[in-house]
Amino acid sequence: xxxxxxxxxxxxxxxxxxxxxxxxxxxxxxxxxxxxxxxxxxxxxxxxxxxxxxxxxxxxxxxxxxxxxxxxxxxxxxxxxxxxxxxxxxxxxxxxxxxxxxxxxxxxxxxxxxxxxxxxxxxxxxxxxxxxxxxxxxxxxxxxxxxxxxxxxxxxxxxxxxxxxxxxxxxxxxxxxxxxxxxxxxxxxxxxxxxxxxxxxxxxxxxxxxxxxxxxxxxxxxxxxxxxxxxxxxxxxxxxxxxxxxxx
Numbered sequence: 432x433x434x435x436x437x438x439x440x441x442x443x444x445x446x447x448x449x450x451x452x453x454x455x456x457x458x459x460x461x462x463x464x465x466x467x468x469x470x471x472x473x474x475x476x477x478x479x480x481x482x483x484x485x486x487x488x489x490x491x492x493x494x495x496x497x498x499x500x501x502x503x504x505x506x507x508x509x510x511x512x513x514x515x516x517x518x519x520x521x522x523x524x525x526x527x528x529x530x531x532x533x534x535x536x537x538x539x540x541x542x543x544x545x546x547x548x549x550x551x552x553x554x555x556x557x558x559x560x561x562x563x564x565x566x567x568x569x570x571x572x573x574x575x576x577x578x579x580x581x582x583x584x585x586x587x588x589x590x591x592x593x594x595x596x597x598x599x600x601x602x603x604x605x606x607x608x609x610x611x612x613x614x615x616x617x618x619x620x621x622x623x624x625x626x627x628x629x630x631x632x633x634x635x636x637x638x639x640x641x642x643x644x645x646x647x648x649x650x651x652x653x654x655x656x657x658x659x660x661x662x663x664x665x666x667x668x669x670x671x672x673x674x675x676x677x678x679x
Contacts, residue, residue: 436470443477447484485560492557498565498598502550512544514666520548523661524555529596534628534656538635539665545631548663549598552629556596564594568602568615575614588621595626602632603642612644616652623655630656 437453437460444451460470493501504524509517528535535552537545556563566574578587591597599618607615622628634642636653643649 436467436474439474440470440477443474443481446481447477488560489557492560492562495594496553496557496563496565498550498553498557498563500550501554502547503554504548504551507544507547507551512665515548515663519661519663523552526552526555526559526561528661529556529561529627532624532627532659534630534660536656536660536662537629537631537665538662539633541633543665545663545665546600549600549629549631553596553598561596562594563596563598564591565598565600567600567604569605571599571618572605572607572611572614575618576610579614588617591618592621592626596629597622597626598629600631602630603634603639606641607643609644612648615643616648619652619655624659628656 437456441451441453537549539545553563575587578584639649640646
């Protein structure tokens with residue numbers, strides 16, 4: 432069933448935050464003797480303006496995200512990484528996990544494609560107008576340590592909350608001291624049931640005591656991350672980077 436032109440125009444104005452009733456639109460249309468072609472032209476113009484607005488929003492969100500290299504799900508080679516259930520990834524791509532404030536943990540050996548998938552889900556968020564932040568773990572910890580030194584820790588933590596989805600890449604590449612463990616705990620605790628974390632790590636959860644300063648902090652961090660989460664364990668020894676290098 433075709434949608435009434437007046438309804439289309441009013442809905443497009445609403446999307447652009449402009450309040451116009453169907454009655455007022457019909458009155459204006461009558462006054463200027465608008466015909467079908469005039470209304471169709473108006474719909475086309477509004478659709479174009481809405482597309483431009485969406486593109487500006489996506490560009491702004493892309494800059495905000497700090498994602499260094501764009502990766503897409505349609506460029507991920509599921510045939511190479513056969514341990515992944517593609518259906519699970521496609522369900523995650525619907526972004527229900529973000530709206531439910533759940534976490535996604537990618538765990539595997541190096542080069543299995545977990546960062547690709549994490550970034551690709553981040554890009555899906557951006558395409559749908561969801562604020563997303565990307566950090567290597569070491570960079571995020573260093574950023575907050577510096578903020579602490581200058582008395583801006585609370586402010587920076589608050590800025591991280593603006594992102595509905597926080598991607599933390601390469602957890603475990605650096606072993607954390609007591610202060611750094613407390614900072615990571617604060618990040619996880621601050622987002623617990625309030626915002627999603629996508630996390631990548633080479634370390635199985637059973638080895639996280641080797642990453643963080645003390646077992647109790649490790650236990651609480653894991654508990655809060657896992658309470659509402661999807662865990663993707665990627666099996667295998669072959670690396671994408673090695674494979675691509677051998678092709679050359």
